[in-house]
Amino acid sequence: MGRYWEIASTWIIILTAGIAAWSLAAATLPVPAYFLPPPAAVLSGFVELTTKGMLPTYIGESLRRILLAAVIGLFVGVPIGLTLGISRRIADFAYPVLNFFQSVSGIAWLPLMLVWFGFGERTILIAVNYTVFFPVIFNALLGVRSVPQIYVNALRTLGASRWRIVRDVLVPGALPNIAMGVRLGLAYGWRALIAAEILVGANGLGFMIFNAQAFHLTARIMLGMAIIGALWVILDYFLLRPLEEATIARWGMVQR
Amino acid sequence: MRGWRGRALAVGRGAAPFGLIVIAWALVTRASVVPPIFLPPPGDVARTAWEMLKDGSLLINIGASLGRVLVSLVVSVPLAVAFGIFVGLRRRLSPVVEPIAGFFNALSGIAWLPLAVTWFGLGWASVTFIMFNTVFFLVFYNTLVGVRTVPRIFDHAVRTLGGSRRHVIFQVLIPGAMPSIVTGIRMSIGFGWRALIAAEMIATSTGLGFLIFNASNFHQTDAILVGIITIGLLWLLTDRLVLQPLERRTIERWGLVSS
Numbered sequence: 058m059g060r061y062w063e064i065a066s067t068w069i070i071i072l073t074a075g076i077a078a079w080s081l082a083a084a085t086l087p088v089p090a091y092f093l094p095p096p097a098a099v100l101s102g103f104v105e106l107t108t109k110g111m112l113p114t115y116i117g118e119s120l121r122r123i124l125l126a127a128v129i130g131l132f133v134g135v136p137i138g139l140t141l142g143i144s145r146r147i148a149d150f151a152y153p154v155l156n157f158f159q160s161v162s163g164i165a166w167l168p169l170m171l172v173w174f175g176f177g178e179r180t181i182l183i184a185v186n187y188t189v190f191f192p193v194i195f196n197a198l199l200g201v202r203s204v205p206q207i208y209v210n211a212l213r214t215l216g217a218s219r220w221r222i223v224r225d226v227l228v229p230g231a232l233p234n235i236a237m238g239v240r241l242g243l244a245y246g247w248r249a250l251i252a253a254e255i256l257v258g259a260n261g262l263g264f265m266i267f268n269a270q271a272f273h274l275t276a277r278i279m280l281g282m283a284i285i286g287a288l289w290v291i292l293d294y295f296l297l298r299p300l301e302e303a304t305i306a307r308w309g310m311v312q313r
Numbered sequence: 314m315r316g317w318r319g320r321a322l323a324v325g326r327g328a329a330p331f332g333l334i335v336i337a338w339a340l341v342t343r344a345s346v347v348p349p350i351f352l353p354p355p356g357d358v359a360r361t362a363w364e365m366l367k368d369g370s371l372l373i374n375i376g377a378s379l380g381r382v383l384v385s386l387v388v389s390v391p392l393a394v395a396f397g398i399f400v401g402l403r404r405r406l407s408p409v410v411e412p413i414a415g416f417f418n419a420l421s422g423i424a425w426l427p428l429a430v431t432w433f434g435l436g437w438a439s440v441t442f443i444m445f446n447t448v449f450f451l452v453f454y455n456t457l458v459g460v461r462t463v464p465r466i467f468d469h470a471v472r473t474l475g476g477s478r479r480h481v482i483f484q485v486l487i488p489g490a491m492p493s494i495v496t497g498i499r500m501s502i503g504f505g506w507r508a509l510i511a512a513e514m515i516a517t518s519t520g521l522g523f524l525i526f527n528a529s530n531f532h533q534t535d536a537i538l539v540g541i542i543t544i545g546l547l548w549l550l551t552d553r554l555v556l557q558p559l560e561r562r563t564i565e566r567w568g569l570v571s572s
Contacts, residue, residue, distance in 0.1 A: 063405060064405075064408050064409060067405055067406065067408075067409045068409050071409055071410075071413075091431065092431065092432065149326065150329075150330055151330065153327045153328075153330055153331070154330045154331065154334065156549065157331070157545050157549060158545070160544070160545040160546075160548035160549050160552070161541050161542075161544050161545040161548070162506070162507040162510060162544075164507055164510055164511045164514075165507075165510050165521075165522075165525065165540070165541055165544045165545075166541065167514075167526075168514070168525040168526050168528065168529030168537050168540075169525075169529070169534065169537045169538070169541065171529050172350070172351065172529060172532060172534055172537070173351060245503075245504075245507070247419075248421075248422045248423060248424075248504065248507065248508070249507070251422075251423050251424050252422075252423040252507075252508075252511040255423065255426060255427075255511070255515070256511070256514060256515070256526075263423075263424075266424065266426075266427045266428075267426070267427050269427065270426075270427035270428075270430055270431055273431070275428070275431055278427045278428050278431065279428070281424075281427075282420055282424050282425070282428065285419070285420060285424050286416045286417065286419045286420040286424070287416070287419075289419035289420075290412075290415060290416050290419050293419070
Protein backbone atom coordinates (compact mmCIF):
# COMPACT_ATOMS: atom_id res chain seq x y z
CA MET A 58 0.00 0.00 0.00
CA GLY A 59 2.68 2.48 1.05
CA ARG A 60 4.84 1.57 -1.90
CA TYR A 61 2.06 2.14 -4.43
CA TRP A 62 1.28 5.49 -2.88
CA GLU A 63 4.96 6.40 -3.12
CA ILE A 64 5.14 5.51 -6.82
CA ALA A 65 1.87 7.26 -7.60
CA SER A 66 2.92 10.43 -5.81
CA THR A 67 6.25 10.43 -7.63
CA TRP A 68 4.35 10.07 -10.90
CA ILE A 69 2.14 13.03 -10.06
CA ILE A 70 5.10 15.18 -9.02
CA ILE A 71 7.11 14.39 -12.17
CA LEU A 72 4.20 14.91 -14.55
CA THR A 73 3.10 18.18 -12.95
CA ALA A 74 6.65 19.46 -12.84
CA GLY A 75 7.22 18.48 -16.46
CA ILE A 76 4.06 20.13 -17.72
CA ALA A 77 4.65 23.23 -15.59
CA ALA A 78 8.24 23.57 -16.84
CA TRP A 79 7.09 23.10 -20.42
CA SER A 80 4.32 25.72 -20.07
CA LEU A 81 6.72 28.12 -18.41
CA ALA A 82 9.35 27.63 -21.10
CA ALA A 83 6.77 28.11 -23.84
CA ALA A 84 5.54 31.31 -22.22
CA THR A 85 8.89 32.90 -21.41
CA LEU A 86 11.51 31.69 -23.89
CA PRO A 87 12.31 34.33 -26.51
CA VAL A 88 11.54 32.09 -29.47
CA PRO A 89 8.78 32.23 -32.10
CA ALA A 90 5.52 30.65 -30.96
CA TYR A 91 5.81 27.76 -33.42
CA PHE A 92 9.11 26.70 -31.85
CA LEU A 93 7.63 25.50 -28.62
CA PRO A 94 3.86 25.50 -28.35
CA PRO A 95 2.50 25.11 -24.79
CA PRO A 96 0.96 21.81 -23.64
CA ALA A 97 -2.48 23.40 -23.85
CA ALA A 98 -2.03 23.90 -27.60
CA VAL A 99 -1.18 20.22 -28.05
CA LEU A 100 -4.31 19.28 -26.12
CA SER A 101 -6.56 21.59 -28.11
CA GLY A 102 -4.98 20.24 -31.28
CA PHE A 103 -5.98 16.77 -30.12
CA VAL A 104 -9.57 17.85 -29.54
CA GLU A 105 -9.73 19.70 -32.85
CA LEU A 106 -8.29 16.91 -34.99
CA THR A 107 -10.43 14.30 -33.28
CA THR A 108 -13.67 16.18 -33.81
CA LYS A 109 -12.73 16.82 -37.44
CA GLY A 110 -12.10 13.10 -37.80
CA MET A 111 -8.58 13.45 -39.23
CA LEU A 112 -6.84 11.93 -36.26
CA PRO A 113 -8.91 8.73 -36.11
CA THR A 114 -8.39 8.27 -39.85
CA TYR A 115 -4.61 8.68 -39.65
CA ILE A 116 -4.33 6.42 -36.62
CA GLY A 117 -6.50 3.84 -38.34
CA GLU A 118 -4.36 3.93 -41.48
CA SER A 119 -1.08 3.47 -39.61
CA LEU A 120 -2.51 0.70 -37.44
CA ARG A 121 -3.98 -1.07 -40.43
CA ARG A 122 -0.61 -1.04 -42.17
CA ILE A 123 1.37 -2.33 -39.21
CA LEU A 124 -1.17 -5.07 -38.46
CA LEU A 125 -1.16 -6.13 -42.09
CA ALA A 126 2.63 -6.31 -41.97
CA ALA A 127 2.41 -8.37 -38.78
CA VAL A 128 0.00 -10.86 -40.33
CA ILE A 129 1.98 -11.22 -43.54
CA GLY A 130 5.21 -11.44 -41.56
CA LEU A 131 3.75 -14.27 -39.48
CA PHE A 132 2.33 -16.26 -42.35
CA VAL A 133 5.27 -15.90 -44.71
CA GLY A 134 8.26 -15.24 -42.45
CA VAL A 135 7.66 -17.97 -39.90
CA PRO A 136 7.39 -20.85 -42.40
CA ILE A 137 10.55 -19.64 -44.16
CA GLY A 138 12.42 -19.38 -40.86
CA LEU A 139 11.23 -22.82 -39.74
CA THR A 140 12.25 -24.38 -43.06
CA LEU A 141 15.70 -22.84 -42.75
CA GLY A 142 15.96 -24.07 -39.17
CA ILE A 143 14.96 -27.60 -40.07
CA SER A 144 17.06 -28.05 -43.19
CA ARG A 145 20.71 -27.38 -42.61
CA ARG A 146 21.48 -27.60 -46.33
CA ILE A 147 19.04 -24.87 -47.35
CA ALA A 148 20.13 -22.73 -44.42
CA ASP A 149 23.83 -22.91 -45.32
CA PHE A 150 22.99 -21.72 -48.77
CA ALA A 151 20.45 -19.02 -47.95
CA TYR A 152 21.88 -17.65 -44.72
CA PRO A 153 24.55 -15.28 -46.14
CA VAL A 154 22.09 -13.90 -48.68
CA LEU A 155 19.40 -13.31 -46.07
CA ASN A 156 21.95 -11.75 -43.79
CA PHE A 157 22.98 -9.31 -46.50
CA PHE A 158 19.40 -8.37 -47.33
CA GLN A 159 18.66 -7.95 -43.66
CA SER A 160 21.54 -5.48 -43.41
CA VAL A 161 19.92 -3.21 -45.96
CA SER A 162 17.01 -1.72 -44.06
CA GLY A 163 13.64 -1.46 -45.74
CA ILE A 164 13.96 2.30 -45.81
CA ALA A 165 17.16 2.08 -47.83
CA TRP A 166 15.20 0.20 -50.49
CA LEU A 167 12.59 2.92 -50.55
CA PRO A 168 14.20 5.04 -53.31
CA LEU A 169 14.38 1.98 -55.55
CA MET A 170 10.84 0.96 -54.62
CA LEU A 171 9.65 4.44 -55.53
CA VAL A 172 11.06 3.88 -59.01
CA TRP A 173 9.55 0.40 -59.17
CA PHE A 174 6.15 0.85 -57.55
CA GLY A 175 5.59 4.61 -57.56
CA PHE A 176 4.46 6.90 -54.74
CA GLY A 177 1.71 5.06 -52.97
CA GLU A 178 0.31 2.45 -50.71
CA ARG A 179 2.13 -0.43 -52.40
CA THR A 180 5.58 1.05 -51.75
CA ILE A 181 4.81 1.67 -48.07
CA LEU A 182 3.48 -1.84 -47.51
CA ILE A 183 6.41 -3.52 -49.27
CA ALA A 184 9.00 -1.46 -47.39
CA VAL A 185 7.39 -2.20 -44.02
CA ASN A 186 6.93 -5.88 -44.77
CA TYR A 187 10.52 -6.14 -45.85
CA THR A 188 11.58 -4.71 -42.49
CA VAL A 189 9.34 -7.06 -40.49
CA PHE A 190 10.39 -10.20 -42.37
CA PHE A 191 14.00 -10.60 -41.44
CA PRO A 192 13.86 -10.52 -37.63
CA VAL A 193 10.95 -12.98 -37.87
CA ILE A 194 12.86 -15.33 -40.18
CA PHE A 195 16.10 -15.20 -38.21
CA ASN A 196 14.46 -15.76 -34.86
CA ALA A 197 12.36 -18.65 -36.10
CA LEU A 198 15.55 -20.21 -37.43
CA LEU A 199 17.33 -19.59 -34.15
CA GLY A 200 14.38 -21.04 -32.26
CA VAL A 201 14.49 -24.32 -34.13
CA ARG A 202 18.22 -24.56 -33.66
CA SER A 203 17.97 -23.91 -29.92
CA VAL A 204 15.83 -26.99 -29.35
CA PRO A 205 18.12 -29.53 -27.64
CA GLN A 206 19.04 -32.38 -29.96
CA ILE A 207 18.22 -34.86 -27.19
CA TYR A 208 14.46 -34.27 -27.59
CA VAL A 209 14.71 -34.94 -31.30
CA ASN A 210 16.69 -38.11 -30.61
CA ALA A 211 14.23 -39.20 -27.95
CA LEU A 212 11.29 -38.99 -30.31
CA ARG A 213 13.22 -40.61 -33.08
CA THR A 214 14.18 -43.63 -30.98
CA LEU A 215 10.51 -43.98 -30.12
CA GLY A 216 9.86 -44.30 -33.83
CA ALA A 217 8.43 -40.86 -34.60
CA SER A 218 8.33 -39.73 -38.19
CA ARG A 219 10.15 -36.65 -39.37
CA TRP A 220 6.88 -34.75 -39.63
CA ARG A 221 5.99 -35.73 -36.07
CA ILE A 222 9.31 -34.33 -34.83
CA VAL A 223 8.77 -31.08 -36.64
CA ARG A 224 5.22 -30.72 -35.34
CA ASP A 225 5.69 -31.85 -31.76
CA VAL A 226 9.26 -30.81 -30.96
CA LEU A 227 10.76 -28.24 -33.29
CA VAL A 228 7.84 -25.89 -33.83
CA PRO A 229 6.70 -25.68 -30.18
CA GLY A 230 10.32 -25.34 -29.10
CA ALA A 231 10.78 -22.44 -31.48
CA LEU A 232 7.65 -20.56 -30.36
CA PRO A 233 9.31 -18.33 -27.73
CA ASN A 234 11.87 -17.21 -30.29
CA ILE A 235 9.16 -16.68 -32.89
CA ALA A 236 7.26 -14.43 -30.49
CA MET A 237 10.48 -12.53 -29.83
CA GLY A 238 11.13 -12.21 -33.56
CA VAL A 239 7.67 -10.83 -34.20
CA ARG A 240 8.11 -8.31 -31.41
CA LEU A 241 11.49 -7.16 -32.71
CA GLY A 242 10.29 -7.16 -36.30
CA LEU A 243 7.33 -4.97 -35.45
CA ALA A 244 9.55 -2.62 -33.45
CA TYR A 245 11.63 -2.07 -36.57
CA GLY A 246 8.53 -2.13 -38.75
CA TRP A 247 6.73 0.58 -36.78
CA ARG A 248 9.66 2.94 -37.25
CA ALA A 249 9.99 2.00 -40.91
CA LEU A 250 6.29 2.68 -41.35
CA ILE A 251 6.60 6.19 -39.91
CA ALA A 252 9.63 6.85 -42.13
CA ALA A 253 7.85 5.48 -45.20
CA GLU A 254 4.78 7.58 -44.50
CA ILE A 255 7.01 10.64 -44.18
CA LEU A 256 8.85 9.94 -47.43
CA VAL A 257 5.98 8.65 -49.53
CA GLY A 258 3.38 10.92 -47.97
CA ALA A 259 0.20 8.94 -48.35
CA ASN A 260 -1.65 9.66 -45.09
CA GLY A 261 -0.98 7.96 -41.75
CA LEU A 262 0.71 9.39 -38.66
CA GLY A 263 4.12 9.83 -40.32
CA PHE A 264 2.51 11.90 -43.05
CA MET A 265 0.60 13.89 -40.45
CA ILE A 266 3.69 15.02 -38.52
CA PHE A 267 5.76 15.72 -41.62
CA ASN A 268 3.00 17.65 -43.30
CA ALA A 269 2.46 19.67 -40.12
CA GLN A 270 6.13 20.65 -40.23
CA ALA A 271 5.67 22.30 -43.62
CA PHE A 272 2.97 24.55 -42.13
CA HIS A 273 4.81 25.16 -38.85
CA LEU A 274 2.01 23.46 -36.94
CA THR A 275 4.38 22.35 -34.19
CA ALA A 276 1.61 21.46 -31.74
CA ARG A 277 0.33 19.00 -34.28
CA ILE A 278 3.83 17.49 -34.66
CA MET A 279 4.08 16.99 -30.91
CA LEU A 280 0.61 15.50 -30.78
CA GLY A 281 1.53 13.07 -33.54
CA MET A 282 4.76 12.10 -31.78
CA ALA A 283 2.92 11.48 -28.52
CA ILE A 284 0.44 9.24 -30.32
CA ILE A 285 3.18 7.36 -32.19
CA GLY A 286 4.98 6.67 -28.92
CA ALA A 287 1.82 5.82 -27.00
CA LEU A 288 0.50 3.45 -29.66
CA TRP A 289 3.74 1.52 -29.68
CA VAL A 290 3.87 1.34 -25.88
CA ILE A 291 0.27 0.05 -25.81
CA LEU A 292 0.94 -2.46 -28.58
CA ASP A 293 4.10 -3.65 -26.89
CA TYR A 294 2.84 -3.75 -23.30
CA PHE A 295 -0.57 -5.25 -23.89
CA LEU A 296 -0.05 -7.46 -26.92
CA LEU A 297 3.52 -8.32 -27.86
CA ARG A 298 5.18 -8.62 -24.46
CA PRO A 299 2.42 -10.74 -22.88
CA LEU A 300 2.53 -12.94 -25.96
CA GLU A 301 6.26 -13.41 -25.61
CA GLU A 302 6.02 -14.09 -21.90
CA ALA A 303 3.19 -16.55 -22.41
CA THR A 304 5.15 -18.54 -24.97
CA ILE A 305 8.21 -18.53 -22.74
CA ALA A 306 6.13 -19.70 -19.77
CA ARG A 307 4.48 -22.44 -21.81
CA TRP A 308 7.24 -23.64 -24.11
CA GLY A 309 10.39 -21.84 -23.04
CA MET A 310 13.25 -23.04 -20.88
CA VAL A 311 13.23 -26.34 -22.68
CA GLN A 312 16.69 -26.97 -21.36
CA ARG A 313 16.09 -27.81 -17.74
CA MET B 314 47.51 -25.60 -44.34
CA ARG B 315 44.24 -27.29 -43.67
CA GLY B 316 42.92 -24.24 -41.83
CA TRP B 317 43.76 -22.08 -44.82
CA ARG B 318 41.97 -24.41 -47.21
CA GLY B 319 39.02 -24.73 -44.89
CA ARG B 320 38.72 -21.00 -44.71
CA ALA B 321 38.94 -20.59 -48.49
CA LEU B 322 36.24 -23.22 -48.84
CA ALA B 323 34.02 -21.43 -46.33
CA VAL B 324 34.45 -18.13 -48.15
CA GLY B 325 33.68 -19.83 -51.46
CA ARG B 326 30.56 -21.41 -50.02
CA GLY B 327 29.43 -18.07 -48.62
CA ALA B 328 30.05 -16.29 -51.92
CA ALA B 329 28.36 -18.90 -54.11
CA PRO B 330 24.75 -17.77 -53.50
CA PHE B 331 25.74 -14.18 -54.27
CA GLY B 332 27.35 -15.38 -57.49
CA LEU B 333 24.09 -17.08 -58.43
CA ILE B 334 22.10 -13.93 -57.69
CA VAL B 335 24.40 -11.81 -59.88
CA ILE B 336 24.13 -14.36 -62.70
CA ALA B 337 20.34 -14.40 -62.43
CA TRP B 338 20.30 -10.60 -62.32
CA ALA B 339 22.49 -10.44 -65.45
CA LEU B 340 20.25 -12.91 -67.26
CA VAL B 341 17.09 -11.01 -66.38
CA THR B 342 18.50 -7.74 -67.66
CA ARG B 343 20.01 -9.40 -70.74
CA ALA B 344 16.66 -10.91 -71.65
CA SER B 345 15.15 -7.39 -71.46
CA VAL B 346 12.39 -8.59 -69.18
CA VAL B 347 12.51 -5.24 -67.41
CA PRO B 348 13.65 -1.90 -68.80
CA PRO B 349 17.17 -0.84 -67.65
CA ILE B 350 15.73 2.15 -65.82
CA PHE B 351 14.00 -0.34 -63.51
CA LEU B 352 16.92 -2.69 -63.17
CA PRO B 353 20.25 -1.87 -64.82
CA PRO B 354 22.59 -4.81 -65.59
CA PRO B 355 25.24 -5.64 -62.95
CA GLY B 356 27.99 -4.38 -65.28
CA ASP B 357 26.49 -0.90 -65.32
CA VAL B 358 26.21 -0.85 -61.55
CA ALA B 359 29.84 -1.92 -61.20
CA ARG B 360 30.92 0.80 -63.63
CA THR B 361 28.92 3.44 -61.75
CA ALA B 362 30.43 2.23 -58.48
CA TRP B 363 33.92 2.55 -59.94
CA GLU B 364 33.20 6.07 -61.21
CA MET B 365 31.75 7.11 -57.86
CA LEU B 366 34.83 5.72 -56.15
CA LYS B 367 37.14 7.59 -58.52
CA ASP B 368 35.50 10.98 -58.20
CA GLY B 369 35.33 10.50 -54.44
CA SER B 370 31.59 11.02 -54.10
CA LEU B 371 31.02 7.55 -52.65
CA LEU B 372 33.75 7.90 -50.04
CA ILE B 373 32.59 11.38 -49.00
CA ASN B 374 29.05 10.14 -48.43
CA ILE B 375 30.24 7.03 -46.59
CA GLY B 376 32.41 9.25 -44.41
CA ALA B 377 29.52 11.60 -43.69
CA SER B 378 27.21 8.78 -42.60
CA LEU B 379 29.77 6.91 -40.53
CA GLY B 380 30.97 10.15 -38.96
CA ARG B 381 27.45 10.95 -37.78
CA VAL B 382 27.03 7.51 -36.24
CA LEU B 383 30.39 7.79 -34.50
CA VAL B 384 29.85 11.30 -33.14
CA SER B 385 26.42 10.48 -31.76
CA LEU B 386 27.74 7.31 -30.14
CA VAL B 387 30.70 9.07 -28.55
CA VAL B 388 28.49 11.84 -27.16
CA SER B 389 25.36 9.90 -26.18
CA VAL B 390 26.57 6.59 -24.83
CA PRO B 391 28.58 7.88 -21.83
CA LEU B 392 25.86 10.39 -21.03
CA ALA B 393 23.13 7.76 -21.26
CA VAL B 394 25.04 5.25 -19.12
CA ALA B 395 25.75 7.89 -16.47
CA PHE B 396 22.10 8.99 -16.36
CA GLY B 397 20.91 5.41 -16.35
CA ILE B 398 23.02 4.56 -13.32
CA PHE B 399 22.08 7.80 -11.57
CA VAL B 400 18.36 7.12 -11.96
CA GLY B 401 18.74 3.38 -11.42
CA LEU B 402 20.23 4.04 -7.99
CA ARG B 403 17.20 6.02 -6.90
CA ARG B 404 14.65 3.46 -5.87
CA ARG B 405 11.81 5.92 -5.70
CA LEU B 406 12.52 7.54 -9.06
CA SER B 407 13.41 4.55 -11.19
CA PRO B 408 10.02 2.77 -11.35
CA VAL B 409 8.52 6.04 -12.57
CA VAL B 410 11.23 6.95 -15.05
CA GLU B 411 11.39 3.50 -16.60
CA PRO B 412 8.06 3.68 -18.49
CA ILE B 413 8.80 7.28 -19.50
CA ALA B 414 12.12 6.16 -20.97
CA GLY B 415 10.27 3.29 -22.64
CA PHE B 416 7.91 5.80 -24.21
CA PHE B 417 10.76 7.90 -25.61
CA ASN B 418 12.34 4.69 -26.79
CA ALA B 419 9.28 3.97 -28.86
CA LEU B 420 9.62 7.44 -30.35
CA SER B 421 13.28 7.05 -31.12
CA GLY B 422 14.45 7.61 -34.61
CA ILE B 423 12.64 9.12 -37.47
CA ALA B 424 9.59 10.38 -35.55
CA TRP B 425 11.78 13.22 -34.27
CA LEU B 426 12.49 14.43 -37.79
CA PRO B 427 9.71 17.02 -38.19
CA LEU B 428 10.43 18.55 -34.80
CA ALA B 429 14.17 18.50 -35.47
CA VAL B 430 13.65 20.33 -38.76
CA THR B 431 11.46 22.90 -37.00
CA TRP B 432 14.09 23.54 -34.36
CA PHE B 433 17.34 23.21 -36.28
CA GLY B 434 16.39 23.63 -39.93
CA LEU B 435 17.64 21.36 -42.66
CA GLY B 436 21.21 20.31 -42.11
CA TRP B 437 23.61 18.30 -40.04
CA ALA B 438 22.24 19.59 -36.71
CA SER B 439 18.85 17.99 -37.35
CA VAL B 440 20.33 14.66 -38.33
CA THR B 441 22.67 14.66 -35.34
CA PHE B 442 19.78 15.52 -33.03
CA ILE B 443 17.76 12.57 -34.32
CA MET B 444 20.70 10.21 -33.93
CA PHE B 445 21.47 11.58 -30.48
CA ASN B 446 17.91 10.92 -29.33
CA THR B 447 17.83 7.42 -30.75
CA VAL B 448 21.08 6.38 -29.12
CA PHE B 449 20.50 8.18 -25.84
CA PHE B 450 17.09 6.78 -24.98
CA LEU B 451 17.88 3.21 -25.99
CA VAL B 452 21.11 3.10 -23.98
CA PHE B 453 19.56 5.00 -21.07
CA TYR B 454 16.61 2.63 -20.89
CA ASN B 455 18.74 -0.48 -21.07
CA THR B 456 21.20 0.81 -18.48
CA LEU B 457 18.33 1.62 -16.16
CA VAL B 458 16.80 -1.82 -16.61
CA GLY B 459 20.23 -3.42 -16.23
CA VAL B 460 20.96 -1.64 -12.96
CA ARG B 461 17.52 -2.46 -11.61
CA THR B 462 17.88 -6.16 -12.34
CA VAL B 463 21.23 -6.61 -10.58
CA PRO B 464 20.27 -8.75 -7.56
CA ARG B 465 20.25 -6.67 -4.37
CA ILE B 466 22.16 -9.41 -2.60
CA PHE B 467 25.41 -8.52 -4.38
CA ASP B 468 24.90 -4.93 -3.38
CA HIS B 469 24.37 -5.98 0.25
CA ALA B 470 27.34 -8.33 0.17
CA VAL B 471 29.72 -5.57 -0.87
CA ARG B 472 28.20 -3.21 1.71
CA THR B 473 28.56 -5.71 4.55
CA LEU B 474 32.15 -6.27 3.61
CA GLY B 475 32.68 -2.55 4.13
CA GLY B 476 32.47 -1.41 0.51
CA SER B 477 31.60 2.22 -0.15
CA ARG B 478 28.93 3.51 -2.50
CA ARG B 479 31.61 3.90 -5.13
CA HIS B 480 32.58 0.26 -4.78
CA VAL B 481 28.97 -0.73 -5.27
CA ILE B 482 28.65 1.37 -8.41
CA PHE B 483 31.88 0.38 -10.07
CA GLN B 484 32.21 -3.22 -8.94
CA VAL B 485 28.61 -4.36 -8.76
CA LEU B 486 26.20 -2.21 -10.71
CA ILE B 487 28.21 -1.33 -13.81
CA PRO B 488 29.55 -4.85 -14.39
CA GLY B 489 26.17 -6.35 -13.57
CA ALA B 490 24.38 -4.03 -15.96
CA MET B 491 27.02 -4.47 -18.65
CA PRO B 492 25.24 -7.12 -20.77
CA SER B 493 22.11 -4.98 -20.78
CA ILE B 494 24.12 -1.83 -21.62
CA VAL B 495 25.80 -3.60 -24.52
CA THR B 496 22.42 -4.82 -25.76
CA GLY B 497 21.29 -1.19 -25.64
CA ILE B 498 24.31 -0.02 -27.61
CA ARG B 499 23.82 -2.78 -30.15
CA MET B 500 20.17 -1.92 -30.61
CA SER B 501 20.91 1.78 -30.77
CA ILE B 502 23.37 1.22 -33.60
CA GLY B 503 20.78 -0.88 -35.43
CA PHE B 504 17.91 1.56 -34.97
CA GLY B 505 20.21 4.57 -35.32
CA TRP B 506 21.70 3.44 -38.61
CA ARG B 507 18.22 2.96 -40.10
CA ALA B 508 17.00 6.28 -38.74
CA LEU B 509 20.10 7.97 -40.11
CA ILE B 510 19.53 6.69 -43.64
CA ALA B 511 15.92 7.90 -43.50
CA ALA B 512 16.85 11.28 -42.00
CA GLU B 513 19.58 11.85 -44.56
CA MET B 514 17.03 11.42 -47.32
CA ILE B 515 15.18 14.49 -46.14
CA ALA B 516 17.31 16.69 -43.96
CA THR B 517 20.78 16.94 -45.53
CA SER B 518 22.72 16.96 -48.74
CA THR B 519 25.41 14.46 -47.77
CA GLY B 520 25.46 10.86 -46.62
CA LEU B 521 24.35 7.57 -48.10
CA GLY B 522 20.66 8.22 -47.48
CA PHE B 523 20.89 11.45 -49.45
CA LEU B 524 22.85 9.69 -52.17
CA ILE B 525 20.17 7.09 -52.86
CA PHE B 526 17.21 9.41 -52.46
CA ASN B 527 18.76 12.00 -54.75
CA ALA B 528 19.57 9.33 -57.32
CA SER B 529 15.95 8.23 -57.11
CA ASN B 530 14.79 11.73 -58.06
CA PHE B 531 16.81 11.47 -61.25
CA HIS B 532 15.84 7.83 -61.86
CA GLN B 533 19.52 6.83 -61.64
CA THR B 534 18.79 3.27 -60.66
CA ASP B 535 22.42 2.20 -60.97
CA ALA B 536 23.53 4.78 -58.40
CA ILE B 537 20.69 3.73 -56.06
CA LEU B 538 21.88 0.12 -56.25
CA VAL B 539 25.48 1.17 -55.54
CA GLY B 540 24.21 2.98 -52.44
CA ILE B 541 22.05 0.07 -51.28
CA ILE B 542 24.88 -2.43 -51.67
CA THR B 543 27.24 -0.09 -49.82
CA ILE B 544 24.76 0.28 -46.95
CA GLY B 545 24.42 -3.49 -46.70
CA LEU B 546 28.16 -4.11 -46.77
CA LEU B 547 28.86 -1.42 -44.18
CA TRP B 548 26.32 -2.94 -41.81
CA LEU B 549 27.73 -6.46 -42.30
CA LEU B 550 31.22 -5.16 -41.53
CA THR B 551 30.04 -3.28 -38.45
CA ASP B 552 28.20 -6.33 -37.21
CA ARG B 553 31.10 -8.69 -37.78
CA LEU B 554 33.94 -6.44 -36.61
CA VAL B 555 32.35 -4.40 -33.81
CA LEU B 556 29.03 -5.69 -32.51
CA GLN B 557 29.58 -9.44 -32.40
CA PRO B 558 32.99 -9.27 -30.66
CA LEU B 559 31.64 -6.68 -28.21
CA GLU B 560 28.67 -8.82 -27.30
CA ARG B 561 30.64 -12.03 -27.08
CA ARG B 562 33.16 -10.44 -24.78
CA THR B 563 30.64 -8.88 -22.40
CA ILE B 564 28.58 -12.04 -22.15
CA GLU B 565 31.67 -14.12 -21.50
CA ARG B 566 32.98 -11.70 -18.95
CA TRP B 567 29.89 -10.44 -17.14
CA GLY B 568 26.96 -12.45 -18.36
CA LEU B 569 24.78 -14.73 -16.24
CA VAL B 570 25.23 -12.53 -13.20
CA SER B 571 21.78 -13.31 -11.96
CA SER B 572 22.24 -17.06 -11.80
